[in-house]
Amino acid sequence: MEEYDAVIIGAGASGAIIALQLARAGKRVLILEAGRGVRSDEEGWMAAVNRFQTATAKVPNAAWPPTSTAPQLDVLQLNVIKDGVPDTSGYWVQKGPQTFGSDYARSKGGTTLHWQATTLRMLPNDFKMQTNYGVGCNWPISYEDLKPCYEKAENELGVAGDVGEQRLPGVDPKKFWGSYTFPMKKIPDHFMAKTFARRLGDFSVKVEGKDYPLYVTPTPQARNGMPNPDYVDPTTGAKGYKPTGTQSDPLRGERCQGNSSCVIVCPTQAKYSAHRTLNRATDITTVSGPRVEISNQSVVSKIVTNKTTGRVEHVEYFACDQGGGPSVPKTAKGKTYIVAAHSVESAKLLLVSDIANSSDELGRNLMDHPTMLTWGLMEEPVWPFRGPGSTNALPTFRDGPFRRDMSAFVVPIDNWGWVWSKIAPDVPFADLISKGMFGKQLRQHVAHDFSRQITLQWEFEQLGQRENRVTIDRQFLDPLGIPRPVVSYTVNDYVRKAMATAFDISAKLFKKVGIKDCTQYSKDNLGYVEYKGKGYEFQGCGHLVGTHRMGFTRHDSVTDSWMRCWDHENLYVVGCGSMPTFGTSNPTLTMSALAFRASESIIRDLNKEGPINL
Amino acid sequence: MSIARKLRSMTVHKAGIPDAVSLRAHLQIALELELSTLPPYLCALYSIPDGVNIEVSGLIRSVLMEEMLHLSLAANVLNAIGGKPVLAKRGVAPHYPTTLPDSDGTFTVSLLPFGREAIATFLRIELPAAPQANAQADGYDTIGQFYNAIEEALKRLSKQKKITFDNRPKCQVSPADYYNGHGSIIIVNDLRSALEALNEIRHQGEGISHSVMEDNQPINDIGYELAHYFRFMEINEGRRFKKGDTPRSGPTGALLPVDWNVARNMVANPQSGWFAPGTPVREQMDACNQTWLDLLRSLEDGFNGRKDRLLQAVPFMLELRRRVNSLMNIPSGIAGTVLGPSFELPE
Numbered sequence: 036m037e038e039y040d041a042v043i044i045g046a047g048a049s050g051a052i053i054a055l056q057l058a059r060a061g062k063r064v065l066i067l068e069a070g071r072g073v074r075s076d077e078e079g080w081m082a083a084v085n086r087f088q089t090a091t092a093k094v095p096n097a098a099w100p101p102t103s104t105a106p107q108l109d110v111l112q113l114n115v116i117k118d119g120v121p122d123t124s125g126y127w128v129q130k131g132p133q134t135f136g137s138d139y140a141r142s143k144g145g146t147t148l149h150w151q152a153t154t155l156r157m158l159p160n161d162f163k164m165q166t167n168y169g170v171g172c173n174w175p176i177s178y179e180d181l182k183p184c185y186e187k188a189e190n191e192l193g194v195a196g197d198v199g200e201q202r203l204p205g206v207d208p209k210k211f212w213g214s215y216t217f218p219m220k221k222i223p224d225h226f227m228a229k230t231f232a233r234r235l236g237d238f239s240v241k242v243e244g245k246d247y248p249l250y251v252t253p254t255p256q257a258r259n260g261m262p263n264p265d266y267v268d269p270t271t272g273a274k275g276y277k278p279t280g281t282q283s284d285p286l287r288g289e290r291c292q293g294n295s296s297c298v299i300v301c302p303t304q305a306k307y308s309a310h311r312t313l314n315r316a317t318d319i320t321t322v323s324g325p326r327v328e329i330s331n332q333s334v335v336s337k338i339v340t341n342k343t344t345g346r347v348e349h350v351e352y353f354a355c356d357q358g359g360g361p362s363v364p365k366t367a368k369g370k371t372y373i374v375a376a377h378s379v380e381s382a383k384l385l386l387v388s389d390i391a392n393s394s395d396e397l398g399r400n401l402m403d404h405p406t407m408l409t410w411g412l413m414e415e416p417v418w419p420f421r422g423p424g425s426t427n428a429l430p431t432f433r434d435g436p437f438r439r440d441m442s443a444f445v446v447p448i449d450n451w452g453w454v455w456s457k458i459a460p461d462v463p464f465a466d467l468i469s470k471g472m473f474g475k476q477l478r479q480h481v482a483h484d485f486s487r488q489i490t491l492q493w494e495f496e497q498l499g500q501r502e503n504r505v506t507i508d509r510q511f512l513d514p515l516g517i518p519r520p521v522v523s524y525t526v527n528d529y530v531r532k533a534m535a536t537a538f539d540i541s542a543k544l545f546k547k548v549g550i551k552d553c554t555q556y557s558k559d560n561l562g563y564v565e566y567k568g569k570g571y572e573f574q575g576c577g578h579l580v581g582t583h584r585m586g587f588t589r590h591d592s593v594t595d596s597w598m599r600c601w602d603h604e605n606l607y608v609v610g611c612g613s614m615p616t617f618g619t620s621n622p623t624l625t626m627s628a629l630a631f632r633a634s635e636s637i638i639r640d641l642n643k644e645g646p647i648n649l
Numbered sequence: 650m651s652i653a654r655k656l657r658s659m660t661v662h663k664a665g666i667p668d669a670v671s672l673r674a675h676l677q678i679a680l681e682l683e684l685s686t687l688p689p690y691l692c693a694l695y696s697i698p699d700g701v702n703i704e705v706s707g708l709i710r711s712v713l714m715e716e717m718l719h720l721s722l723a724a725n726v727l728n729a730i731g732g733k734p735v736l737a738k739r740g741v742a743p744h745y746p747t748t749l750p751d752s753d754g755t756f757t758v759s760l761l762p763f764g765r766e767a768i769a770t771f772l773r774i775e776l777p778a779a780p781q782a783n784a785q786a787d788g789y790d791t792i793g794q795f796y797n798a799i800e801e802a803l804k805r806l807s808k809q810k811k812i813t814f815d816n817r818p819k820c821q822v823s824p825a826d827y828y829n830g831h832g833s834i835i836i837v838n839d840l841r842s843a844l845e846a847l848n849e850i851r852h853q854g855e856g857i858s859h860s861v862m863e864d865n866q867p868i869n870d871i872g873y874e875l876a877h878y879f880r881f882m883e884i885n886e887g888r889r890f891k892k893g894d895t896p897r898s899g900p901t902g903a904l905l906p907v908d909w910n911v912a913r914n915m916v917a918n919p920q921s922g923w924f925a926p927g928t929p930v931r932e933q934m935d936a937c938n939q940t941w942l943d944l945l946r947s948l949e950d951g952f953n954g955r956k957d958r959l960l961q962a963v964p965f966m967l968e969l970r971r972r973v974n975s976l977m978n979i980p981s982g983i984a985g986t987v988l989g990p991s992f993e994l995p996e
Contacts, residue, residue, distance in 0.1 A: 078703050081699070081703070261826070262825050263825065264823065275824060277824070277833075
C-alpha cells in the first residue's frame with residue numbers, strides 16, 4: 036500500500052485548499068471524498084442546472100442529490116420536534132428541543148456547490164468575545180494573525196468587492212484593510228438594494244439608549260466580476276488578477292450575469308466552487324504522475340490510532356460502487372491525516388473512531404446563524420428574481436456594546452422576493468388561484484405583487500453552547516453501518532432577545548422605507564420560539580460551525596490554533612468546525628483562511644520528517 | 650459592401666500603406682472583418698438546442714469569443730494610432746449573404762444553422778490565404794496579404810515617426826473590461842504591443858497561412874491553443890487533435906461526438922423584408938435587429954472611451970440570445986424551416 040504524505044478526508048473547500056498547498060510544496064496527497072464525484076465538465080454542470088430548473092422545491096440541495104452510501108441532511112427532511120420525542124425520520128436524528136434547520140452537501144466540491152458566495156471577513160472584536168463582552172470565548176489567534184490568510188483565501192476564491200465602500204461597525208479601515216484591494220471590482224448592487232438604500236435615506240434606531248444609524252453597504256462576493264488592475268497577489272506580489280474561468284471550460288470565464296439562482300447553482304459558473312481549487316491541485320503533475328489523487332465515493336468509517344503514541348496509523352474506508360454494487364472495505368495510509376469533512380461529519384467521524392476527545396469538547400458548540408425573516412411589499416417595484424442574488428447588507432448591528440446581552444446580527448438584502456419566506460413564486464401564486472383568480476386579474480396581481488416582494492434576512496450570531504452538540508448512538512446507523520449524527524440544538528435567550536429587538540427594528544424600518552409588512556409567524560412552524568411572551572420564527576442559514584473548535588489548551592478545545600489535534604500529533608481537523616465563534620460572517624471565507632493556516636503547519640510537520648522523494 | 654469588395658477596392662501601393670490615414674482605414678476594415686464573422690458563428694451556436702452537441706457548442710463558442718477578442722484588439726490598435734472605431738452602421742456590419750475573399754476569389758458567407766454546410770463555410774472563413782504573389786495593384790486578394798500590409802505599415806510608419814501609439818489611451822479596452830476565452834486583451838501603447846495584438850489575431854484566426862496545410866510539422870499546441878481552422882476541422886472530422894498529429898494527418902485523437910441532424914432547421918439568410926411591417930413576425934425580426942444595433946452601439950461607445958457602455962453590452966448580448974431563440978421557434982413558411990436573426994441594421 037502506498038503511503039501518501041497526507042490523506043485528506045473530504046473534497047470540499049478546506050480539503051481542496053490544503054491539497055493545493057501541499058501539492059505546491061511537493062507533497063503527495065490522497066483525498067477521500069465520501070460523496071459523488073460531481074462532474075464539473077460542461078455536460079455534468081448543465082445537468083445540475085437542469086436538476087435545479089426542474090426541481091419542485093428549489094432548496095439548496097435541489098441540484099446536488101446524495102449517493103445512497105453518503106446520505107446528507109436535507110431541509111426537506113425537517114420536522115417540528117414534539118413533546119421531546121427525537122425525530123429519527125431523516126438522516127440526522129434530531130433531539131431538539133429546536134430543529135436544526137441547515138443542510139450541507141456531501142459531494143466532491145462540498146457545500147461550495149450550493150453557497151451564496153458572500154465573503155465577509157470576521158471583525159476583530161469577533162475574535163475576543165470573552166474579553167470584550169464577557170460572553171462566549173476568545174479565539175487563540177487574533178484578526179491580525181489571520182489577516183494574511185484572509186488575503187490568500189480571497190485570492191483563491193476570487194473575491195469581488197470594493198474596499199472603500201466597506202463601512203463596518205467598530206472597525207478602523209486603515210488597520211482592517213491596510214492598502215488592500217480585492218482581486219475584482221464589486222459585483223454591481225442589485226436594483227432592489229439600490230432602491231432600498233435610496234428610500235432608507237438617513238435613519239437611526241435607538242437600542243438600549245444608544246442611537247444606531249442604519250445604512251446599506253456592499254458585501255464582498257466570491258463571484259467573477261471585473262478584475263482590478265490595482266490588485267497585488269499576496270503570494271507572488273504580481274499586479275492585476277486573472278479570474279479563473281468556469282470549472283468545466285477554461286474558455287468560459289464568465290462574469291456574474293445576475294441569474295439570481297446563486298445558492299443552488301450558478302449557470303454561468305461565475306461563482307466559486309471548490310472544483311476550481313481541486314482542478315488546480317490535480318493539474319500539478321510530476322514525472323511520476325499527479326501529486327493529488329481524488330477518490331470519490333470513498334466513505335471513511337474509522338480513523339485508527341496507535342494507543343501508545345496517539346499517532347494515526349491508517350484510515351478504514353468503504354470504496355462504494357457507482358452502480359450500487361457492494362461496498363469494499365479498504366485502508367489508506369499517510370504521514371499526516373486531515374479531517375475536513377464538514378463540521379458535523381468530521382465530529383461524527385472522530386466520535387465513531389473514539390479519538391480526539393480527551394477535552395470532552397468534541398461535537399459540542401454546534402452553531403448556525405439562526406435567521407429570522409421579515410417580509411412585505413414595497414410601495415414601488417423592486418424587481419426581485421433578476422440580477423445577482425445578494426450584493427448588499429445592513430451591517431450596523433454586526434458589533435456594538437449590546438453584545439454583552441444579545442447577539443450581533445447582519446441583514447442581507449437578498450434578491451429573491453419571498454422565495455425563502457413564502458416559497459415564492461409557487462405558494463403566493465397558488466394562494467391567488469385559491470382565491471378564485473384567473474385570467475387578466477390573475478396576471479395583474481402577479482405583475483403587481485411579485486415585482487414588489489422583499490424579504491429581509493436577520494442573521495444572528497450564535498455562541499457556542501456545550502449542550503448544542505453532535506453525538507452518536509449505535510442504534511441509528513447509515514446504510515454502511517456507520518452511526519448517523521445525533522444532534523441536540525437550542526436557540527437561547529441571548530439570540531431570542533436579539534430577535535425581539537430586530538423584530539421591532541424591522542417594523543420601524545419597513546415604515547420608513549415604505550414596505551407593507553406581511554410578516555406572520557405560526558406556532559406550528561419549524562423554528563418557532565418565544566421571548567417574553569411573544570413568538571418569532573428562525574430558519575437555518577446553512578452556516579454549520581463549531582464541533583471541533585481550536586483553543587488555548589488541550590482542556591478547552593479539540594485542536595491547537597494550527598488545527599492539529601491535541602491528542603494526535605499527525606491528525607488535523609480543519610473546517611468550519613474549527614471556529615470558536617464566528618460573529619456575523621458567512622463562514623466559508625474564514626474557513627478557507629484557516630485552511631491556508633493549517634497548510635503552513637502541515638507542511639512544516641512533513642518537512643521535519645525529512646525530504647520526500649517524488 | 651462585403652469585406653471581399655472592400656478589400657478589392659482598396660488601392661494597394663507598391664511601397665505599402667502610405668500614411669496614417671490609410672493605415673487607420675485598413676484597421677477599420679480589420680475591425681469589420683472580425684465583426685463579419687460573428688453573425689454566422691452565432692447562428693450556428695444558437696441553433697444547437699441546450700443539452701446536445703455540448704462539446705461542439707463549446708468549440709464554436711470558443712472561436713466566437715476569440716473573434717470578439719480580435720475585434721477588441723483591432724480597436725485597441727486603431728485607437729492607439731489615433732483612429733475612431735466605427736461599428737454600429739449599415740455597411741460596416743455586413744448584410745448577409747455576404748462575401749469574403751479567399752484564394753479562389755470570393756466565396757459566399759450565409760447565415761446558416763449548425764450543419765455540414767455551415768462548418769464548410771467556417772473552414773473557408775478561417776483559411777483564406779493561399780500562398781500567392783504580392784497584392785495586386787487593384788486591391789487585396791486575400792486577408793493574409795491585407796494583414797501583412799498592416800504589419801509592414803505599422804513598423805515602417807512608426808520608424809518614420811508618421812504614427813505614434815499614445816493616442817486616446819482612455820479608449821484602450823483593458824483586462825479589467827474584457828476577459829474570456831483563450832488569449833488575453835493587450836493594451837496597445839507602443840509598436841511592440843501593437844504587433845503583439847496583431848499577431849494574436851493572426852495566430853488564432855484568419856491570418857493563418859494556407860501553407861500550413863502542406864506542413865507536416867506536428868501540432869503540439871492542442872485544445873484551445875489550436876487555430877480556429879483546426880478547431881472547425883475537429884468538428885468536421887468528429888475527432889480531436891492529439892499531440893503529434895500534423896495538419897496533413899488531421900485529427901487522430903479522441904472521438905468528438907457530433908450530431909449533424911439535431912440543430913434547429915433555420916432558414917438560410919432570413920430577411921425581415923419577407924414580412925410586412927407591423928405583422929407580429931416582422932416585429933420580432935425588427936426587435937432582434939434593434940438588439941443587434943443596441944449591442945453594436947454599446948460596443949462602439951465603449952471602444953470610444955465610454956467604459957460604462959461596455960458593461961451594457963453584456964445584457965444586450967443576453968437579450969440577443971433570447972431574441973434569436975424566440976425567432977428559431979417560429980416557422981418560416983419555407984420548406985419546414987424556422988426563422989432566425991437577419992442581423993440587418995437600419996438605413
